Amino acid sequence: MPRLSLQDKARAIGQLEAGIPVRRVAALCGVSPGNISKLRTKFCETGEVKDRTRSGRPRKTTAPEDNSPRRPVPHPCFTEEPLGVLYARVTNATMLADLGQILVEEWDAIPQQCVTRLVTSMRRRCQAAVSAYGSSTRY
Secondary structure, eight states: OOOOOHHHHHHHHHHHTOOHHHHHHHHTTTTHHHHHHHHHHHHHHHHHOSSOOOOOEEEEEOHHHSSSOOOOOOOOOOSSSOHHEEEEEEHHHSHHHHHHHHHHHHHHOOOOHHHHHHHHHHHHHHHHHHHHHHSSOOO
């Protein structure tokens, strides 16, 4: 069922006040008669057709932030090249082969010291994950 906009809700209330039956108004709006009945009840109780405020956790981001592309978080090992340069290379790549070539180049650019540090710390990191989440994880 589609949600009714504020204008559609006001139009539906006007049609109800003009004497048009609930089923006919519902058919014109493309919603169920129950939705129109609830809308009329809400209008009689509050005098308004706008949605009530909803409870719940407050938003941490704004709507534009929700729609913006997420940028990867840089790892401490990869601070030599600005992340924006890599992001621009990936977003400007048009072919899968281009992405493959970028991946190979970036992989080759990882310092050996970083790879060694990650490999030697794997046991400690796995033990920390097991102690935090139990013997198995979801991934």
